[in-house]
Amino acid sequence: MISPSDPAAKSIWAKLGMAFIVIALLALPFVLTQVGTAWVRITNLAILFALLALGLNIVVGFAGLLDLGYIAFYAVGAYTYALLASPHFGLSLPFWAILPIGALIACVFGVLLGAPTLKLRGDYLAIVTLGFGEIIRIFMNNLSQPFNLTNGPRGIARIDPVQVGGVDFRTTDTWFGFAVSGPMKYYYLLLLVLVVVIVVNLRLQDSRIGRAWQAIREDELAAKAVGINTTHIKLLAFAMGASFGGIAGGIFSAIQGFISPESFVLVESIMVLAMVVLGGMGNIFGVIAGAVLLSFVPEILRYTVEPLQKSIFDRVVIEPEVIRMLLFGLALVLMMRFRPAGLWPSSTRRRELRNAER
């Protein structure tokens, strides 16, 4: 008989668990479509936020550099896609060509932000990055003159959807006898990108570079003394994090078909940071859990709170948006009190916070 503690049995259970998760993730959009197509779109946005949170996790979770302007890189990626694949400039480059360009340009912006802020830490770094995020947004808002680059606050519309091979992501196709809608196609695309980003994150974390990031987070002076070029390694964190933001931004552009500076306000930066902190800084799966939770809860509220109030009071007493912010605030306070390292923290982070309390 095989006991549950037997390592062979454990690996079988792990494989079965993995297989179950894979099947569940593949079947998810079909289930969600039964509930309503809107839920597929909501799930897609949740995955986009997970991509963003994973990018920010490199900067904040791994290297310990607080970045409050992260959404700027998302904006740069989104605008890169929009400008290269819309009637605005009459360009229509293919999706797979723009995504790396977007990542590269966001990466350059990451270095642009990183270079002057290398000597700053903690609060000071947070303020400068916050300013950087706002500068990018204000530029997007005003670069309609003298040369119309961004079309200002009106934003850029009619952005090309993704087209890979002969597959058009706008229309519903029948694959293997299943009707697959546009949002469902984006879901699979996002899932694929998410898996790639997770693998990249895991591998970076467990590498010479990942250890150097952790060392800088723990003690920058000691890191220098053991021969780590902290300038170079910090810039690398900014550049890598920014690239992921740029990729997420490009996909966002393609899904939405319309972007404007309004999508990239400070609150979005704070949301992504909250996902990282709530889920558990430094732990990749914690960060994803945080992103999914913070994306879904407001939507669930939207669909339950209104009908509930209508059935009880015959009208909406408290707007769902108000309840969302109330719950959000309450959740953060409770978190800081009971699980300061996040819902699902990395073991190192948990130790750090425990030691800091002493």
Next chain:
Amino acid sequence: MTDVLLAATDVSKRFGGVKALAGVSLTIGQGEIYGLIGPNGAGKTTFFNCLTGMYGADEGEFRFGGVKLDTQAPHEVTRQGIARTFQNIRLFANMTALENVMVGRHVRTHAQVFGAIFRTRATRTEEAQIEARANDLLRYVGIESRANDVAGQLSYGDQRRLEIARALATEPRLLALDEPAAGMNATETVGLRDLIVALRQDGLTVLLIEHDVKLVMGLCDRVAVLDYGEKIAEDVPSVVQRDPKVIEAYLGGSVG
């Protein structure tokens, strides 16, 4: 004397009106254990910090193995072959002992983002070598059983040993120890002494700042004494011990 490994010439450092180092020159021979002593505030740690690039000296230069040392950046100094420990232990407290030493291999290894993401054969081989080397070094300093313990939870003596192992991981030619025996009990100090002797036998040159006079006198080949940023004596321990200027610096001038 044997070949000169490190030669400091007229090193000066000023902090505002305070002259922390006033033209200190000294030479350390290949394979020596060289002690740097002096009363509190004499400039010992300042000398260390200038040497290891923590801050630049105002004047003077260091030549290391005959080549002018680039002391502009600490990581450059480490790459050129000088490793240091800190007076107040500075480990990566929340990483394991093994991970601490693995970080020390950073400067001698090469994997970049591309290699890390694609797990190339070169990166995998290098990672295995880093881990093997780190384990060897933990064994060398005698804390291999603590490899997977969190650094901050090790005993004081083990933390000192771990810091030395991490410094050794950078493959130094000169190991600079800043008060390694501070806070150690008698047994731990004897253990440290044996470790330093073993390091020298394995070809390393050691620069030692220390307050424990007994340890310095018994261990060092030569000793320099700093007082108010100036070198007031440099010789074998038995001579330095009887030098009236040294006695005055430590015990104060004669009264009256």
